[in-house]
Amino acid sequence: MAEHHQKRNSAIQRVALVLTCAIAFALLAPPRAANAQDAFSCIEELTDDEVQYRIRFIEGKLQDGKKHAARWRYSWMGVYLALGGVTTYLAIDANNDNNDADYFGWGVLSLSFYAGALLSAASPAPDVWGAKRIRRMDGSTDVARQAKLMSATETLKKANGVQGFAAGPLGIVGGLTFGVVVGSIKATQWKGQSPGLTAALYIVPPFIAGIQNATAPREAMSAYESYRGIACSSHYYQQEQDALDFDFSAGPGGARFGIAF
Numbered sequence: 001m002a003e004h005h006q007k008r009n010s011a012i013q014r015v016a017l018v019l020t021c022a023i024a025f026a027l028l029a030p031p032r033a034a035n036a037q038d039a040f041s042c043i044e045e046l047t048d049d050e051v052q053y054r055i056r057f058i059e060g061k062l063q064d065g066k067k068h069a070a071r072w073r074y075s076w077m078g079v080y081l082a083l084g085g086v087t088t089y090l091a092i093d094a095n096n097d098n099n100d101a102d103y104f105g106w107g108v109l110s111l112s113f114y115a116g117a118l119l120s121a122a123s124p125a126p127d128v129w130g131a132k133r134i135r136r137m138d139g140s141t142d143v144a145r146q147a148k149l150m151s152a153t154e155t156l157k158k159a160n161g162v163q164g165f166a167a168g169p170l171g172i173v174g175g176l177t178f179g180v181v182v183g184s185i186k187a188t189q190w191k192g193q194s195p196g197l198t199a200a201l202y203i204v205p206p207f208i209a210g211i212q213n214a215t216a217p218r219e220a221m222s223a224y225e226s227y228r229g230i231a232c233s234s235h236y237y238q239q240e241q242d243a244l245d246f247d248f249s250a251g252p253g254g255a256r257f258g259i260a261f
Contacts, residue, residue, distance in 0.1 A: 039224075039228045039231040040153060040154075041232055042231070043146055043149055044146065046146075048142050051145050051146055052139075052145060054153075054227070054230075055149050057227060057230075058156050058223070059131050060131075061156070061219065062127065062131035062156065062159065065217055068219060069125070069128050069220070070125075072216060073120055074120075076116070076212055080113045080114070080116040083109075083113040083208075084110050084117060087107075088110040091103055094106055100190065101189075101193040102194050102197060104185075105186055105194065105200070105201055106197070108201070109201065116208075125162070126155050126158040126159040126162060127220045130155040130158075130159055134155060153227075153231070156227060159220035160225075163216065163220045166213070166217070167213060167218050167221070168213075171209045174209065175205035175206035175207075176205070176206040176209075178205045179201055179203065179206055182201050183199075183202035186201055
């Protein structure tokens with residue numbers, strides 16, 4: 001029976017190692033080139049109407065994504081604290097029974113869960129508070145509105161970075177690495193003891209990291225890329241126009257006539 005558990009633990013180690021290497025390669029692979037323009041380079045050249053439009057765009061996008069960002073952040077904080085509490089209880093119970101193998105397994109899991117809760121609480125949250133802060137900034141003059149747009153753009157950029165980190169593969173790679181290390185320690189230090197817990201050490205950290213990654217908000221990332229596409233565009237698309245816009249052209253192949261409202 002002990003030999004069977006040892007073979008199963010060895011197989012789990014190999015699978016976890018392969019997954020770790022694969023995701024690490026995806027993480028370290030060169031990123032695709034970004035063709036979007038710099039969002040800060042032309043703020044001083046924009047008209048006041050263009051500045052106000054961009055402020056509304058950024059504030060609206062952050063406001064639209066606020067609920068998801070806040071729900072994801074605080075829900076995962078609660079999940080990690082709950083899992084930390086359960087595994088702490090199991091670690092204490094194993095310690096009272098002088099079961100060192102289970103004490104180690106539940107103990108390291110509880111520490112990882114508390115670390116996850118701490119990271120959730122301590123990481124910046126511009127995607128949560130950004131819209132409210134932008135709305136409260138002074139916009140009474142042209143100069144103030146330019147400064148407001150500069151701050152709003154910086155806030156959206158930070159929100160993009162935070163969500164990019166949360167939705168990126170680094171968390172899964174970290175979970176896999178942690179699982180392989182602690183699972184291997186338990187499998188070699190206490191051979192054949194509580195194989196189910198050993199398997200959980202390999203599987204649970206990357207599994208939870210994967211779920212957290214899959215549910216992470218991405219609205220600010222999408223909004224930032226969209227905004228970079230219009231930030232310094234030579235074409236300013238107003239939401240309201242005072243007059244009709246006529247478009248007429250003719251050539252050998254025919255004619256075109258259009259009216260924009």
